[in-house]
Amino acid sequence: MRRLEPVRVLELFPEVRQELLDLLSNLPAEDWERPTACALWSVKDVALHLLGGDIGILSRRRDGFAPGPLPANWAELVALINHLNDLWLKAARRVSPRVLCDLLSFTGPQIEEFFASLDAFSVGSAVDWAGPQPAPVWLDLAREYTERWHHQQQVRDAVGRPGLKQRRFLAPVLDTFVRALPYTFRDVPAADGTALRLSISGESGGDWSLVREAQQWNLYLGAGAAVAGTVVLDQDAAWRLFTKGLTPGEARRRASISGDASLTSKLFETVSVIA
Numbered sequence: 001m002r003r004l005e006p007v008r009v010l011e012l013f014p015e016v017r018q019e020l021l022d023l024l025s026n027l028p029a030e031d032w033e034r035p036t037a038c039a040l041w042s043v044k045d046v047a048l049h050l051l052g053g054d055i056g057i058l059s060r061r062r063d064g065f066a067p068g069p070l071p072a073n074w075a076e077l078v079a080l081i082n083h084l085n086d087l088w089l090k091a092a093r094r095v096s097p098r099v100l101c102d103l104l105s106f107t108g109p110q111i112e113e114f115f116a117s118l119d120a121f122s123v124g125s126a127v128d129w130a131g132p133q134p135a136p137v138w139l140d141l142a143r144e145y146t147e148r149w150h151h152q153q154q155v156r157d158a159v160g161r162p163g164l165k166q167r168r169f170l171a172p173v174l175d176t177f178v179r180a181l182p183y184t185f186r187d188v189p190a191a192d193g194t195a196l197r198l199s200i201s202g203e204s205g206g207d208w209s210l211v212r213e214a215q216q217w218n219l220y221l222g223a224g225a226a227v228a229g230t231v232v233l234d235q236d237a238a239w240r241l242f243t244k245g246l247t248p249g250e251a252r253r254r255a256s257i258s259g260d261a262s263l264t265s266k267l268f269e270t271v272s273v274i275a
Contacts, residue, residue, distance in 0.1 A: 001209050001220040004179075007142035009172050010116060015071055016145070017108040019164055020050070022154050024117055025101050027159060036158040037245045038151075043158050045089055046151050047100055051087040053147065054107035062114045077128060112242030115141055129272050131183040142176040145274065149173050150243045165235075170204035174235060177242040177272040181210050182217040184270045188263070190228075196263045197227045229259030231267050242272040 026045055032044040041049070059065045071077040095103070118124075120138040127135045127143050128256045149169060156163045164170070178198065185196075194212040199205070233241070233255045241251040248268035257264045 001222040001224050003212075004175075004219060004241065006120070006138045007145075007172050007176050008120075008135065008143050009145040010112075010120075010137070012145060012172065012242065013115065014108070014150070016148050016152065016169065016192045017104070017112070020047075020148070020155075021101060021104060021108075023152070023155065023159075023161060024097070024104075027095075027097070031159045034158045036154045037240075038154060041089075043155050044093070044097065044100070046155050048089055048095065048102070049085060050151055051100060051103055051107065052092065055106070056084075057144075058107065058110055058114065062110075074128065074132075078189065078274060097238070112115055115144070127179075128274055129180050129183065131186075139176070139179065142179075146173045146176050148174070149263050150239060150273075151241070154245075165204065166172065167204045170235060170239070171206075173239055174200055174206070176203055177239065177270075178208050178219065180242065180270050180272040181220050181267070185210060185217040185263075185266060188217070189265055190263070192265075195224050195227045196260075196267065197223045197230045198267060199223070199230065199232045200235050200238045201232060205235045205238070218252045227259065229261075229264040230257070231264050232256040241268065242270055244271060244273065 027043070033042050035041075036043060036046050038049075045059055073082050073148070084257075118137050118141070120141060122137050123134045124137040124140050125134060126132050127139050130139065149164065150173065153163045155161075178200075181198070190212040192212055192214065196210045198208045200207075206221065209220045209222060209224050209227065211218050211220060211224070233251065237246060237251055237254040240246040240262070241248070248265075251268050252265075255268075
């Protein structure tokens with residue numbers, strides 16, 4: 001086992017953005033209204049959500065424009081995000097697909113320029129699904145990358161197009177999503193030295209060990225010799241589980257599980273998105 005390295009994704013943002021624009025710009029009219037894995041959201045709604053995310057980041061983080069107080073806790077954060085998503089979509093659905101693509105072309109390079117201007121190894125705000133404590137900026141950037149990747153994948157699924165599942169695209173997504181494991185297990189008691197192994201199969205996967213040390217859970221890359229439980233999950237099921245695209249029960253049926261059920265079952269509660 002060895003310590004985790006930072007996830008480096010800056011160079012992937014322009015490529016993933018261009019892949020999205022190439023996809024959206026060639027969709028027939030009927031594909032824009034196809035349902036996606038996001039409940040009640042069409043393909044167009046997901047694309048509008050990505051645009052709203054860009055505008056929010058540029059306004060709030062780059063320009064320092066904060067129109068309201070920050071939420072005080074997780075429940076308030078989820079409620080606020082759901083409210084803002086709903087409000088944005090109700091207003092933005094009048095935008096045509098062509099204008100939507102033009103706006104994504106406009107905001108995308110500004111987002112990439114802003115992200116590149118940040119000190120990736122400074123301490124920023126919390127990545128809430130990984131814990132309430134301030135996180136390094138590189139983890140927040142990795143979270144932003146996973147947001148763009150998994151929503152684009154939902155669009156691709158909805159319109160029957162191949163996903164961006166090459167290792168260079170998907171491996172950083174999985175490497176980021178598993179950072180939610182220590183927070184997921186924060187209230188699970190165990191003796192020091194207890195270890196749980198997660199093995200994600202496929203070319204973009206890997207092995208991780210969650211180890212109890214000094215009354216907290218720490219995540220490592222690789223697998224130790226002795227583990228209390230093991231979960232093996234293919235890479236497609238893994239990203240869908242972490243983004244609520246599979247229920248815990250559906251993911252368990254696609255997994256190979258052995259060892260302590262109190263540990264292995266908890267892993268399927270891992271969520272690496274907020275709402």
